[in-house]
Amino acid sequence: MAANDSDEPVTPAGRLFLQPKTNQVIHCIVGLKNPIDAEAIKPIIRDSLMLQHPRFTSLMVRDHRGFEHWRRTEVDINRHVKVIDSPVSTTAAAGDDESAVNEYLAELCIENLSADKPLWEIHVLVAHKCLIIRIHHALGDGISLMSMFLANCRKVDDPEAMPTIVSFDRKKSSRWNWRKLLGFVVTLWFCVIFSIEFVLRCLWIRDRRTVLSGGAGVEDWPRTMATAKFRLEDMKVVKKAVANATINDVLFAIISSGLSRYLDFRESNGLKNGVQITGIAMANLRPQQGLQDIKNMMRSNSGASWGNKFGMILLPVSYLGSNCPDPLEYVKRAKAMIDRKKQSLEAHFPYAVGDFVMSTLGAKVACLLNYRILCNTTFTISNVVGPQEEIMLAGNPVTFLRANNSALPHALTLNMVSYAGRADMQIQVAKDIVPDPKFLAKCFEDALLEMKDHTLAKS
Known part of the structure; x- marks a missing residue:
């Protein structure tokens, strides 16, 4: 044509x-x-x-x-x-x-x-x-x-007003000092380490096989789904228990703890503590973080442009077993790992490489590399922050917002959306590999409640 x-x-x-x-x-x-x-x-x-x-x-x-x-x-x-x-x-x-x-x-x-x-x-x-x-x-x-x-x-409480669009500006200082120079050196070091790790993942390194592992062709397998539900207030209680932690740190701690619980139940031969499985998270690369002004996004010269502006981050999960004496250890580990990721430009590297490969070698090669890194990891996770006030669509109040995507070669895909004080995580699985997604959802929910109870007991 x-x-x-x-x-x-x-x-x-x-x-x-x-x-x-x-x-x-x-x-x-x-x-x-x-x-x-x-x-x-x-x-x-x-x-x-x-x-x-x-x-x-x-x-x-x-x-x-x-x-x-x-x-x-x-x-x-x-x-x-x-x-x-x-x-x-x-x-x-x-x-x-x-x-x-x-x-x-x-x-x-x-x-x-x-x-x-x-x-x-x-x-x-x-x-x-x-x-x-x-x-x-x-x-x-x-x-x-x-x-x-x-x-x-x-x-809902103001029918003429649009929902609040949350955005977080990244504050940048043009003033150089020794702290900024040291930060630049650390960033450069992490960039090198994480970029090498990303390349190795594309080529041959893959997660150890577990009962959660997918692989080539799994995207065509039948799916089943469950929903894990969290209260943002519970997540904030846990967040306050670890200095400078964020909601994203708590979310990843929930996933780490929940997967450890699930692997304890499903792995008949047992796993040694410290065994690592890897997730892929999607990171927004726009200059402004959070939701955007849609009219601004539709302008071609807008920095917060419409389209696909995200990169991949590799997020390793260490199996600690269900007998971990301190549930907050998951939060501390998640925070330490994510802080290192934030100091690097890891999310920008896959985006830049993908754009280069698409422009020079074509879509088929870029697709092959993307597909390989999915086959070499265990799960996908995304997190979109929705409005914190109640909203309505065509005059009809919205009770929940959720999201998920088409099947991937992963046997486990996690998509979370927060709305009006709660967060719902859609758990999509290949049902011949993960036959009990409702139990997995309960593992995640129980992980947060255990962290909250432990935090309140200490205070």
Whole structure:
């Protein structure tokens, strides 16, 4: 197909997500308080800010050389909105909306979007008062898409106001002193170490096999899903127990402790303390951290640009066993490790390498390297901070926000979204490898409660 002059080339990161081995769709799950008026959904979508963005009104086409482009087209809302009136599960108990929606999501995780229309769709689960927004990763990352979604919402306590968009400016000082020089040397050292580690992961180093290990081809295996639920107040209690800790430190400590609990239960031969498995985390690379002003993002000259602006970070988890005498040890280890990652430019290195490989060697080579590092690690984790006040969509209060993505060669994928004082983690697993995701979810929940109880007992 010949490219038109008006066609816009797909970005290198977008091209990566269009390759067969790394074809990714993001799912945003929105729970609503009141029954859904299915007939009112389509005109609301038609008039939304989403359809003012060219990515959501463009087809992905390939020219005669195989290069991907965006081509503007007319959007037929009826092809993008799928209304399902009846319950979506025959196995979930009556009234168990969470299990029913998770079962439906698990099926979507191995289902691609049709390329004969713009790469998004919305599933309206009327019986479960839930929306599932499916958007191809080539259109944007989690920060872009969450910012887009919130631009179409309003505060419950102020129906005319948009949700608060949280952003954190990185403070930079132009004044040099010995501390800054020392920090530069440390950063340079960590950059070298973590870059070498990343390259070795791409080439041959891989995690020891455990009951959580995936591998090549696992992205096509059937999926199942569960939800772990946390109170942000509990996480803040634990955070205060370790000096200068952050919520992200606590989150990774929960994952480390929860996985240790689960491995204790599943590994029949036992594991030695200190055995390491590795996760891949996605780090936002925009100048402003947090959610963005969507109108600012849509401007081409904006520093907080729309699209995929994230890098990978390798996060090692050390198995400590369930008999660890101090649950806060997980927080201390997580903080020490993440602090080193923050001092480096580790997240920028994979992004720069990927961009270079895409530009010089092509999408197939970049896809192969990305796929290898996924096969050589054990799990994926992402964390998107949502609004802390209650919001509503089209006048209907939102009860929860969750997210997950298409299947990866990992057998375990963790996606967390916080909203209105709580944080929900979607746990997606290859069900032939991890048959009990609800038990794994309880391992994570119990890990946080144990840390909180230990903290309160010491105070």
